[in-house]
Amino acid sequence: MIGYNDTGWPSLGLDRGILRALAKKKFKCPTAVQSRAIPLVLAGKDVLARAHTGSGKTAAYLLPAIHKIMQRSDSKTKSNPRVLILVPTHELAQQVMKEAVSFLVECAPTLRAGELTCSGSADVLPRNFAGVPPEILVSTPSRVAACIRGGKFPPRALNSGLEFFVLDEADLLLSFGYEDDIRCIADATERGCQCMLVSATSPDDLSKLKAIVLHNPVNVDIALENNFVSGRVKEEQVTTGKSAVMPLISHYALEILEKDKLLYCMALLRLGLCKKKSLVFVSSPDAAVRLRLFLHKFGIPCCVLHEELPANSRAHILHEFNRGVYDYMIAAADDLSSSISVVNDDNKDFTKHTKRKRNAMSHAQTEFGVVRGIDFKDVHTVLNLDVPISASDYIHRVGRTGRAGQPGTAITLTTPKNARALEDMLSRHSVSRHDTRSAIALMPYKMLRREAVEALRYRAEDAARAVGRTAVREARLRELRAELLNSERLAAHFDGNPTDLALLKRASCLISHQEQPHLCHLPSYIRSQKVTCSSAKTGKKNKHTEGEKLTDETTDEIHDDHDEPSEYLKKRKTSRSKDFAHKSSNPSSKNLSWKGAN
Known part of the structure; x- marks a missing residue:
């Protein structure tokens, strides 16, 4: 990982086990958002962090969260999640959970991180954890809210023992219409629970979420430009640009x-x-x-x-x-x-619909x-x-x-x-x-x-x-049938109904799919255009530039390219005949090379 800040990991106050995990994962030094946010979280403050994509925001809340759990591993609330992380999409939930697991394996193997899957109803969601939630729970707001409303969580699961509440991609949580779900979750959590909002856009857009979950937050706003800006605005604020690097x-x-x-x-x-x-x-x-x-x-x-x-x-x-x-x-x-x-x-849309x-x-x-x-x-x-x-x-x-x-x-x-x-x-x-x-x-x-x-x-x-609506529809059908054949839930059905499986496989084979392998071949007269594009900057001569003759091997390759239409060959043949006549009548043109048809 490329660091942006001169301050090393040991100065942030993280547990030694976490420092060893960072060394094994080759995290050399903290980024700007990490060096600013982690000490504030460890100090118990609510934090609103803004930084551009790829700046290390996930580790900025995962590392202090793991530190808090490790420092209070003897807590009596092991039956409840200690950290709740809400993200807008299932894919991001999987990514955050895997990142959390990769740290826990190195520094705290007895601790767990888990995800509430988006498949199935709220009745089956908590079964994945055998009645005992993991210490770090990652999910979309709708999944957690469904468990709360359906009474599927243990009593006071979020009100007793929850120490850290994180909303990642907070602006997108609002955009996806999760406001009611977040209110439901916030009402179920303990009032004094520490919270952190993470976003890539301006904190001014998050006033609704700030009012719901934050209490006197500290704003960590990592500016994109490389100018150093400091000051106080409305709330206590830490703003930096000196250590932040604008995305290249x-x-x-x-x-x-x-x-x-x-x-x-x-x-x-x-x-x-x-x-x-x-x-x-x-x-x-x-x-x-x-x-x-x-x-x-x-x-x-x-x-x-x-x-x-x-x-x-x-x-x-x-x-x-x-x-x-x-x-x-x-x-x-x-x-x-x-x-x-x-x-x-922009207060306007690109399309009318x-x-x-x-x-x-x-x-x-x-x-x-x-x-x-x-x-x-x-x-x-x-x-x-x-x-x-x-x-x-x-x-x-x-x-x-x-x-x-x-x-x-x-x-x-x-x-x-x-x-x-x-x-x-x-x-x-x-x-x-x-x-x-x-x-x-x-x-x-x-x-x-x-x-x-x-x-x-x-x-x-x-x-x-050749790839019109019919071809797309057939491709989507092939895609759907492949998913049905690979479905674990349907495996048992196919075992008891082999006829259905045979019919599905036969239907997949009936769809025509014409291959045109000649299109994969790129003739040299076309490849020469690519070289010309790049050689303009590098200063290298093109294979077919003036002063160099086209080799017999290359000429054969061009004429053997069977995917060219007859009209195109006729035009090029006529063009070559004119070039030959011009060379015969003009001695000064003998050294000119043929560049290929455009």
């Missing part, structure tokens, strides 16, 4: 036509202009599946993540992506769900989240195929890269209609947050040349026609 993200905008989005996305990935690993955001599950089918035709393996997949499948996909099985992930962004707030960032979509969103979707909180490992590039509907959504999308001090790149494909609107939206966001020095400046993306895109156009248009 380069923001680019590429203006194209709406119909060319698939083409440009494929060109960016196929020509290697997006450094791996890459995360591609689209607007809906159908769009995600269509893009995966489209990219698959060009030999670009990728995985898809969206809210309609079962929780176990989503967890497996995240795990496979994080361990490097896939270099590209297509995610259906949960922008609509993350924008269900009383006041929108956003409000109707918001009202139609199911509760199951609110417990799924990709844009915020989830820690994708080693993501270097974020590609927005669709413009986010708010500045906050844009910030949290691109926040999946540039984490822990690592550089990252964010590319947004815009259209003539929304290019200017995106810039204005980001500008208004920085002004409303009084954060103009850290305003996001979108730069035009110039690494992808138009000639390189046009060389791929005829391939892309044919492939795009």
Whole structure:
């Protein structure tokens, strides 16, 4: 982990066991938010912390929470949770729980961390813990509130023994409509329980939650800019910028036509202009599946993540992506769900039908989240195929890269209609947050040349026609049948009903799936465009630049490429004949090389 602060871990007052765990996990030194927040939590103060994504906010509340439990391990309230952590999505709950377990294994093996799963009814939720909750309980507010209302927790489970109450991604908890659930939980907790709110946006947006759970909190506001600011505002406040490092993200905008989005996305990935690993955001599950089918035709393996997949499948996909099985992930962004707030960032929406979509969103979707909180490992590039509907959504999308001090790149494909609107939206966001020095400046993306895109156009248009609504529907059906076959709950049913299993497998085989392996091959005349793009900066000569002749091997490769249409071959043959006639009549042109058709 890259540290931002000169102060070491021992000076924060953490237990020695935690220090040993930090050393084993190679946490060299605390980040700015950790060095400011941890001593305040250990001192028993309520804390409201704001820091950018990837700044170590999770450890800022997990470490002091574990310290408190270790210091009072002889407590008489072992039958109740000692720490309650609320997060907006099931995926983030799993991530926080795994991080807590990784620390406990190293410093306190007898302590436990657990999660209230989002599947099943409230009647079966506490059974996972055999009647004894873990010391650290992580969940979404709706799960905990369901247990409280249904009387599934032990008596006074949250009123006696709960020492630390954490709300992670607090702004998103409000956006997802969890306010009533949080009030229910707060009423069930002991009045003097210490609380901490963690967010990536301005604390001014959290006035409702502050009134519900905090008591005379200390604001820890880690500014994005590198200027040192100090002072007191309304409440006791610790603000810093000296030790905070602004996320090293380069923001680019590429203006194209709406119909060319698939083409440009494929060109960016196929020509290697997006450094791996890459995360591609689209607007809906159908769009995600269509893009995966489209990219698959060009030999670009990728995985898809969206809210309609079962929780176990989503967890497996995240795990496979994080361990490097896939270099590209297509995610259906949960922008609509993350924008269900009383006041929108920009007081206006990008689409006229956003409000109707918001009202139609199911509760199951609110417990799924990709844009915020989830820690994708080693993501270097974020590609927005669709413009986010708010500045906050844009910030949290691109926040999946540039984490822990690592550089990252964010590319947004815009259209003539929304290019200017995106810039204005980001500008208004920085002004409303009084954060103009850290305003996001979108730069035009110039690494992808138009000639390189046009060389791929005829391939892309044919492939795009092959992945229409019917193909997407068939792919979704295959996806659903695969989930049914892999379902643990249906395994017993299939054992007793082998005919149903055979019919389901047969139905999966009946769906046609045409392969076009020739599209995976990238001819040299197209690859030369890629080299030209990169050589403009490096100063290296292109393989097909002037002064170098095209080799026989390369020429054969181009002519043997059977996926080119006959019209295209005829045009190039005519072009080569003209070039030959020109060379014969003009002696000075003998040393000129043929560059390949664009």
